[in-house]
Amino acid sequence: MTPANAKPHVNRNHLLQLLQSMIRIRRFEEKCAELYTLEKIRGFLHLYIGEEAIAVGCNEALQPEDALICTYREHGHALARGIPMAAVMAEMYGKITGCSHGRGGSMHLFDKTTRFYGGNAIVAGGLPLAVGLALADKLQQRNRVTACFFGEGAAAEGEFHESLNLAALWQLPVLFVCENNLYAMGTALNISESEQDIHRKAQSYKIDAETVDGMNVVAVEQAARNACDSIRRDGGPHFLECRTYRFRAHSMFDSQLYRNKAEIQAWQEKGPILQLIKWLREYQQFTDAELETIEQSVEEEINKAVAAAESADFEAITSLSQNVYSEGKP
Amino acid sequence: MTQASERTTMSYREAVQEALREALHSDPRVFLMGEDVGHYGGCYGVSKGLLDEFGEQRIRDTPLSESGFVGAGVGAALGGMRPIVEVMTVNFSLLALDQIVNNAATIRHMSGGQFSVPLVIRMATGAGRQLAAQHSHSLECWYAHVPGLKVLAPATIADARYMLGMALLDPDPVVIFEHVMLYNLEALLPQENERLPTDKAALRREGSDITLITYGGSLPKVLAAAEQLALSDINAEVLDLRCLRPLDTTSIVRSISKTHHALIVDEGWRTGSLAGEISAIIMEQAFWELDAPVARVCSKEVPIPYPKHLEEAALPQLDEIVSTAKQLLGTP
Numbered sequence: 149m150t151p152a153n154a155k156p157h158v159n160r161n162h163l164l165q166l167l168q169s170m171i172r173i174r175r176f177e178e179k180c181a182e183l184y185t186l187e188k189i190r191g192f193l194h195l196y197i198g199e200e201a202i203a204v205g206c207n208e209a210l211q212p213e214d215a216l217i218c219t220y221r222e223h224g225h226a227l228a229r230g231i232p233m234a235a236v237m238a239e240m241y242g243k244i245t246g247c248s249h250g251r252g253g254s255m256h257l258f259d260k261t262t263r264f265y266g267g268n269a270i271v272a273g274g275l276p277l278a279v280g281l282a283l284a285d286k287l288q289q290r291n292r293v294t295a296c297f298f299g300e301g302a303a304a305e306g307e308f309h310e311s312l313n314l315a316a317l318w319q320l321p322v323l324f325v326c327e328n329n330l331y332a333m334g335t336a337l338n339i340s341e342s343e344q345d346i347h348r349k350a351q352s353y354k355i356d357a358e359t360v361d362g363m364n365v366v367a368v369e370q371a372a373r374n375a376c377d378s379i380r381r382d383g384g385p386h387f388l389e390c391r392t393y394r395f396r397a398h399s400m401f402d403s404q405l406y407r408n409k410a411e412i413q414a415w416q417e418k419g420p421i422l423q424l425i426k427w428l429r430e431y432q433q434f435t436d437a438e439l440e441t442i443e444q445s446v447e448e449e450i451n452k453a454v455a456a457a458e459s460a461d462f463e464a465i466t467s468l469s470q471n472v473y474s475e476g477k478p
Numbered sequence: 479m480t481q482a483s484e485r486t487t488m489s490y491r492e493a494v495q496e497a498l499r500e501a502l503h504s505d506p507r508v509f510l511m512g513e514d515v516g517h518y519g520g521c522y523g524v525s526k527g528l529l530d531e532f533g534e535q536r537i538r539d540t541p542l543s544e545s546g547f548v549g550a551g552v553g554a555a556l557g558g559m560r561p562i563v564e565v566m567t568v569n570f571s572l573l574a575l576d577q578i579v580n581n582a583a584t585i586r587h588m589s590g591g592q593f594s595v596p597l598v599i600r601m602a603t604g605a606g607r608q609l610a611a612q613h614s615h616s617l618e619c620w621y622a623h624v625p626g627l628k629v630l631a632p633a634t635i636a637d638a639r640y641m642l643g644m645a646l647l648d649p650d651p652v653v654i655f656e657h658v659m660l661y662n663l664e665a666l667l668p669q670e671n672e673r674l675p676t677d678k679a680a681l682r683r684e685g686s687d688i689t690l691i692t693y694g695g696s697l698p699k700v701l702a703a704a705e706q707l708a709l710s711d712i713n714a715e716v717l718d719l720r721c722l723r724p725l726d727t728t729s730i731v732r733s734i735s736k737t738h739h740a741l742i743v744d745e746g747w748r749t750g751s752l753a754g755e756i757s758a759i760i761m762e763q764a765f766w767e768l769d770a771p772v773a774r775v776c777s778k779e780v781p782i783p784y785p786k787h788l789e790e791a792a793l794p795q796l797d798e799i800v801s802t803a804k805q806l807l808g809t810p
């Protein structure tokens with residue numbers, strides 16, 4: 149699907165908004181990588197660079213009352229969902245103003261206001277949670293969607309299959325979004341799965357499933373809208389396999405011995421931001437000045453977020469044991 | 479339903495069922511989910527009849543997907559429900575360890591206190607039914623190791639009847655262990671106002687010479703041992719831990735300070751056991767109260783064997799409890 153035939157949400161302003169949203173995530177993460185080398189951010193840092201179209205496109209189909217379950221590569225989803233950038237950046241720093249109050253870090257972004265149920269760093273560990281959230285909605289007769297994001301590596305885990313079966317068996321309103329970037333850390337899909345069309349696994353559980361060009365934000369948005377419409381209408385789950393590629397290393401410790409530069413280069417040339425800019429230039433008289441405006445506004449927001457994170461406090465060590473259990477007795 | 483004013487004799491199994499029935503009646507957010515809880519009536523018969531009474535939405539049979547349905551319990555709790563998830567045995571719960579340890583126990587903390595997981599997980603534990611090495615283990619200790627979880631071991635009819643309801647009021651995940659040898663136990667149910675808070679140990683027998691510390695399925699054996707010791711003029715105190723995380727160290731120390739002797743009876747394997755942890759607590763907090771080293775009677779370090787005589791030999795038994803207590807006190 150190209151932007152030209154993806155109606156009805158293709159209008160110039162909407163496309164610019166999608167572009168801005170993707171650039172915002174891209175520049176935020178580039179800044180994070182820089183801050184990592186400066187040792188401001190520690191631990192694992194998994195960049196989403198190259199895959200932004202999926203979080204941005206899917207978010208367009210979600211309502212405020214819907215829920216999200218994500219993986220350890222979730223900065224893009226958090227930003228797209230509307231968790232303030234300053235709170236996400238502060239979480240990277242481990243500061244008390246972070247969206248998880250500093251306790252989670254890059255892999256465990258949480259936010260109650262936007263029903264963002266984490267950053268889960270166990271591959272496929274979030275899928276059963278999505279099933280449960282959707283079950284709670286169904287039992288309480290709330291017409292809401294739980295969007296569950298995971299990589300193709302999750303398809304090798306038992307929890308993936310158990311969750312797909314439960315969601316289909318109980319007809320639960322889950323939008324499963326497989327972000328197939330072809331590598332589970334350094335293990336290529338073709339050396340780890342007998343069936344490499346991940347959506348076919350979902351189909352075997354009688355779940356409506358399809359593949360989507362994960363590099364085309366408009367295609368992702370359209371597929372997600374259709375999927376969410378059907379979930380809200382019929383109640384049952386839907387499965388999107390978004391074909392994408394991670395441009396950066398798995399984490400900051402990865403020297404990428406498992407793939408070659410030509411492959412990365414080829415995917416970068418069809419990157420979601422590049423693709424959309426090209427199209428806008430060709431069909432919508434998109435100008436360099438407009439791009440510059442977007443870049444400037446994003447840069448400003450990032451600078452503010454970094455400054456706020458820098459000046460925020462770390463949690464006092466005296467509160468170390470907080471939030472292991474609820475305060476007070478039941 | 480049992481009225482608080484009545485005194486009834488019931489089995490441990492019936493007590494758990496009454497607790498489930500009461501919970502389902504009193505809170506529409508409560509539902510029971512697990513393998514064979516519905517049409518089969520529960521592997522140990524605990525939920526027999528509840529499907530007819532409450533319907534398929536609330537008495538929910540699951541496929542054999544421990545990680546999937548325990549995780550769904552975590553998610554449903556996050557979504558505002560009060561799920562009770564039954565796992566057939568503690569051995570099967572190992573298939574759901576990821577969800578219990580990595581999600582249920584961590585989400586409050588990782589989210590900086592934004593989300594809580596008010597989930598109750600019930601599971602059968604322990605040996606004695608010749609079910610061999612994949613259905614008989616006592617792994618309470620593993621769960622008691624994990625911050626973020628609360629771990630209960632009801633060993634009496636009253637605790638079987640009342641602990642579940644109290645666990646459901648807890649905003650954090652609670653794991654309840656029901657020992658398989660207790661299900662047929664029968665006793666008079668105390669009145670509801672006599673129920674104890676979940677996080678306190680209970681003195682099941684007062685004594686002055688030695689404290690026998692135990693929990694769960696070992697309690698009846700330990701009480702019988704105390705009676706036998708009484709024939710030798712040894713007055714044993716029996717402390718039932720009830721809550722394995724957090725441990726009621728105050729009650730442990732108080733009792734040791736009175737009897738100056740401690741014997742811990744634990745169906746878990748000795749190495750890395752709860753008995754070891756309790757022993758360490760006594761060393762740290764009541765060392766100067768002791769007149770003799772702490773002693774332990776635990777399961778032997780073998781997977782639980784099938785034949786009856788070997789299974790019995792692997793588990794803490796009355797004779798060994800009595801002889802160890804006597805040895806500890808230096809009496810013949």
